[in-house]
Amino acid sequence: MSFRDRTHAGRELALRLVEWADSGDLIDLLVLALPSGGVPVAAEVARALHAPLDVLVAREISTPISPETAIGAIVADDPPLYDRQSLAMMHLSEDRLGDVVASERNELHRREYVYRGRRPTPSVHGRTVVLVDDGLTTGLTVTAALRFLRRHGPDRLVLAVPVGSPRTTAALRPECDDLVCLVQPPSLHAVGEWYEDFGQVSDTEVADTLHPFHATA
Known part of the structure; x- marks a missing residue:
């Protein structure tokens, strides 16, 4: 499986996550995207799960x-x-x-x-949090994000990505309660290899995508 673009990847990921969500009791669901590339993916997930969407910025x-x-x-x-x-x-x-x-x-x-303005960072305490990115290679940024979220007390912490390195995916499983990854190619050098269109996502695109969701604490 490869993806036309991040929106297509998000729709495919959303199909899997809807099945996952139907199998458990999810408390106060929140979808968080790692910008910038994770935002178009996460938007499709949030729509399918009827959940609020916000960002967790990492560098x-x-x-x-x-x-x-x-x-x-x-x-x-x-x-x-x-x-x-x-x-x-x-x-x-x-x-x-x-x-x-x-x-x-x-x-x-x-x-x-730029992404959130003066809106407060949404609380994750006691919530089911789904962290979404467009793919995993080294996993450093995602590891930092998951550990940050874990310290803030979510009820359930989930990582969801369209594509990821098998080694990195395995290493990240202990950092979260559930991990959903659609494709784990044996040799993954760059996430963009699995997208036909992997262009940069601008700050404006991120802000425009987030605006309709108005994720709140």
Whole structure:
């Protein structure tokens, strides 16, 4: 299975999640998207589940030496989550990445304001939370997001993606209560390989997609 675009992927994922939702007692369902790519996917899921939609903004941390390689991730004001093996291989310490983290944190808060404005972050305490992204490769950002959400006390924490690396998917299962992944190709180098159209999703597109949902706490 491959996907025409993120909307198509979201519809296919929604079909699986409707079956999943029918099999359990879900409390106060909330769908959260990892922007920007996860938002068009999550919108289809939220519509199918008749659930509110909001975003959980996360940012990857990389280095000027290897900007295409993620070595960590941040969510909200939580401390960074690092890939310790990558840090050791690059002979880096957390202290040396302080400026990079500060810059990414500023960008994270800028995006939160663009996407949500002055609306409060929805509470996840006691709720069934479905976290949606457009795919999984290293899983660093998703791991940071799941751990952030877990600390805020959801009743049930679910990760849902259209495509993911089998190794990463297996590693993430202990981080959530349920995991739904439609396709797990044996060799996944980049999520975009499984989409015919994998263009950038702009801030404006994210804000416009979120607007009708008005997710609230």
